[in-house]
Amino acid sequence: MTTLPLSLTVNGHHHELEVDTRVTLLDLLRERLELTGTKKGCDRGQCGACTVLVDGKRINSCLALAVSHDGAEVLTIEGVAHGEELHPVQAAFIAHDGFQCGFCTPGQIMSTLGLIAEGQAGADPERIREGLSGNICRCAAYGGIVEAVLEAQQQLARTDRRTAA
Amino acid sequence: MRDFDFVRPATISEAIAAAAGPGSAYLAGGTNLLDLMKGGITAPERIVDITRLPELNRIETLDDGGLRIGALVRNADLAHDPAFAKAYPAVAEALLSGASAQLRNAATVGGNLLQRTRCSYFYDTASACNRREPGSGCSALGGENRLHAILGWSDACIATHPSDFCVPLVALDAVVEIEGKQGRRHVTLEEFHRLPGDTPQRETVLEPGELIVAVRLPAEAASFAAHARYLKVRERTSYAFAVVSAAVALVVDGGKIRGARLALGGVAAKPWRARSAEAALLGADADEASFVRAADVALADASPSGDNAFKIELARRIVVRALISAKAGTPERIPALPASPFSSIPGVRHDA
Numbered sequence: 001m002t003t004l005p006l007s008l009t010v011n012g013h014h015h016e017l018e019v020d021t022r023v024t025l026l027d028l029l030r031e032r033l034e035l036t037g038t039k040k041g042c043d044r045g046q047c048g049a050c051t052v053l054v055d056g057k058r059i060n061s062c063l064a065l066a067v068s069h070d071g072a073e074v075l076t077i078e079g080v081a082h083g084e085e086l087h088p089v090q091a092a093f094i095a096h097d098g099f100q101c102g103f104c105t106p107g108q109i110m111s112t113l114g115l116i117a118e119g120q121a122g123a124d125p126e127r128i129r130e131g132l133s134g135n136i137c138r139c140a141a142y143g144g145i146v147e148a149v150l151e152a153q154q155q156l157a158r159t160d161r162r163t164a165a
Numbered sequence: 166m167r168d169f170d171f172v173r174p175a176t177i178s179e180a181i182a183a184a185a186g187p188g189s190a191y192l193a194g195g196t197n198l199l200d201l202m203k204g205g206i207t208a209p210e211r212i213v214d215i216t217r218l219p220e221l222n223r224i225e226t227l228d229d230g231g232l233r234i235g236a237l238v239r240n241a242d243l244a245h246d247p248a249f250a251k252a253y254p255a256v257a258e259a260l261l262s263g264a265s266a267q268l269r270n271a272a273t274v275g276g277n278l279l280q281r282t283r284c285s286y287f288y289d290t291a292s293a294c295n296r297r298e299p300g301s302g303c304s305a306l307g308g309e310n311r312l313h314a315i316l317g318w319s320d321a322c323i324a325t326h327p328s329d330f331c332v333p334l335v336a337l338d339a340v341v342e343i344e345g346k347q348g349r350r351h352v353t354l355e356e357f358h359r360l361p362g363d364t365p366q367r368e369t370v371l372e373p374g375e376l377i378v379a380v381r382l383p384a385e386a387a388s389f390a391a392h393a394r395y396l397k398v399r400e401r402t403s404y405a406f407a408v409v410s411a412a413v414a415l416v417v418d419g420g421k422i423r424g425a426r427l428a429l430g431g432v433a434a435k436p437w438r439a440r441s442a443e444a445a446l447l448g449a450d451a452d453e454a455s456f457v458r459a460a461d462v463a464l465a466d467a468s469p470s471g472d473n474a475f476k477i478e479l480a481r482r483i484v485v486r487a488l489i490s491a492k493a494g495t496p497e498r499i500p501a502l503p504a505s506p507f508s509s510i511p512g513v514r515h516d517a
Contacts, residue, residue: 001168002168002169002170002171004171021168021169021170021171021212022166022168022169024199043203044200044203044204045196045199045200045267045268048265048267051267057241057270058266058267058270059267059268059270059271060196060267060268060271062199063195063196063199063200063268063271064195064199064271065171065192065195065199065212065214067171067214068192068195068214068216111266111267114266114267114270118241118245118266120245126502127502129403130402130403130502131266132266133265133266133402133403133404134264134265134266134267134268134404135265136404
């Protein structure tokens with residue numbers, strides 16, 4: 001077994017680790033850091049259940065070698081809410097019944113955060129669907145997600161305006 | 166997954182030296198490499214992590230007006246670069262029709278050129294595959310092969326190249342900048358990927374240890390910006406490989422075609438440049454009759470490699486559709502949404 005040192009900031013907490021070079025970011029989060037909100041679905045980059053933000057961008061953590069991300073900042077579903085206060089995306093998913101089961105939902109929410117940050121979809125439902133097409137739920141429980149994304153975007157835009165003012 | 170050495174070189178020459186030995190693999194985005202390693206299709210002894218190499222993640226305009234895209238530029242970053250999308254809309258369109266947002270955020274320009282075929286027999290280590298294990302045979306021949314090649318295939322291999330990005334690139338005369346122990350060399354993308362012949366395991370002209378450092382687009386490539394499209398047809402509207410795709414770039418003046426570029430994806434082991442069809446378009450009227458003639462020329466040498474004769478007719482129609490939509494003009498908002506059989510394309514009849 002080959003190991004290497006790895007420094008990682010996850011949800012604002014800094015970690016200095018020694019990891020097997022074969023470990024993916026997904027397995028590191030779940031097995032070493034016990035952050036099991038990020039789900040292992042297909043483990044091959046096809047379902048999106050393992051989506052996390054790395055340095056602000058959504059990626060499939062199952063296809064990322066942990067040691068290749070030395071120094072990265074990672075945001076997982078556990079780091080999205082502020083204490084008891086839900087993030088607007090989480091609140092909108094509840095309000096619009098955008099939940100799939102617990103397996104796909106964390107990835108959907110992380111992917112939605114990425115989508116909004118990318119700023120490419122706007123209020124266009126077609127582009128929202130396309131932008132979230134990397135999150136595949138075999139129960140196909142997609143109803144409500146588009147409405148949730150539209151509302152969360154409006155909510156976040158209002159918050160931004162307040163912050164700016 | 167087999168244990169491997171992991172090295173993180175600081176310079177390009179260190180990387181090339183580290184990857185010179187057999188069993189070495191470069192790691193950039195890792196989106197294809199890790200998938201292949203998890204499936205046991207490849208098992209490198211040494212991984213050379215090139216993600217920290219300096220100066221490979223830049224997009225630069227060259228003195229001659231051409232563009233140089235560093236090999237480590239992420240697919241999403243390139244596609245969302247406003248100046249890039251304006252000058253090379255079909256390339257942005259192709260990039261954004263490939264994979265998913267998560268994968269595009271990780272995948273790199275250099276890695277895209279090197280992704281392996283998605284032939285299911287290549288991925289299934291219990292099957293025979295001359296590409297994965299030379300001399301073992303080809304389970305795709307006579308197998309489930311409705312999505313396999315219709316151009317340039319051989320009895321040794323009927324797989325297709327999966328890239329969307331490479332299709333408009335080959336149409337626009339892209340050049341691959343390669344560095345190896347002998348120094349730097351340039352190869353056109355058209356020559357970069359090899360047809361299978363008797364040696365399908367040799368997929369590109371890269372020698373062991375050679376590293377893609379950049380992809381270049383010549384200045385002329387931007388002259389097609391007003392009439393350039395990438396049209397991809399897949400088995401669902403998004404996040405799937407192309408059954409067939411076409412990249413088209415035209416210069417239209419006074420109703421006549423003054424410049425034409427055409428390449429097809431999903432049809433061969435490499436992005437397929439249709440030069441004879443380009444010649445047929447030059448000087449012709451920019452109308453549907455010319456487009457149909459060009460499509461016939463583009464597919465004249467096509468033949469089924471199995472249950473995929475439908476792809477020949479599908480490819481003809483995709484070429485015609487792509488030409489009609491390119492003539493209608495590049496959409497204002499690039500990238501346009503991925504092609505869907507249900508979405509309307511300006512100038513294209515639904516029954517066309």
